[in-house]
Amino acid sequence: xxxxxxxxxxxxxxxxxxxxxxxxxxxxxxxxxxxxxxxxxxxxxxxxxxxxxxxxxxxxxxxxxxxxxxxxxxxxxxxxxxxxxxxxxxxxxxxxxxxx
Numbered sequence: 725x726x727x728x729x730x731x732x733x734x735x736x737x738x739x740x741x742x743x744x745x746x747x748x749x750x751x752x753x754x755x756x757x758x759x760x761x762x763x764x765x766x767x768x769x770x771x772x773x774x775x776x777x778x779x780x781x782x783x784x785x786x787x788x789x790x791x792x793x794x795x796x797x798x799x800x801x802x803x804x805x806x807x808x809x810x811x812x813x814x815x816x817x818x819x820x821x822x823x824x
Contacts, residue, residue, distance in 0.1 A: 770810035771800060777808045781817065791816060 726734075774792070778785040791797035792806065797816045800807045 764811070767810045767814075771802075771807040772810070772813065774799075774806050774808065777813055781813065783817075 772780060774785060774788050777783075778788050781788075788797065788808070792799045792808070796819075797808060798812045800809065
């Protein structure tokens with residue numbers, strides 16, 4: 725036989741599980757989606773010179789220049805300076821990791 729406290733506890737748990745959790749999950753999913761879009765947009769704006777990219781990643785300057793020259797790594801021509809977007813650099817490194 726259940727006590728009144730147990731019945732109340734079970735009712736509260738069921739109400740939370742069926743009514744509140746889906747609302748929270750939906751709000752959290754929307755927030756996460758918007759956060760990652762915003763974060764990706766911010767990181768996509770971050771650029772490095774080839775020298776900065778080499779220093780930041782520990783990958784050789786010539787290897788990065790070669791990847792740009794062969795089209796494996798996208799770059800942006802900024803006047804006389806070649807720049808690499810953070811996201812392109814990240815994706816290129818991930819491709820290298822997958823091949824290993």
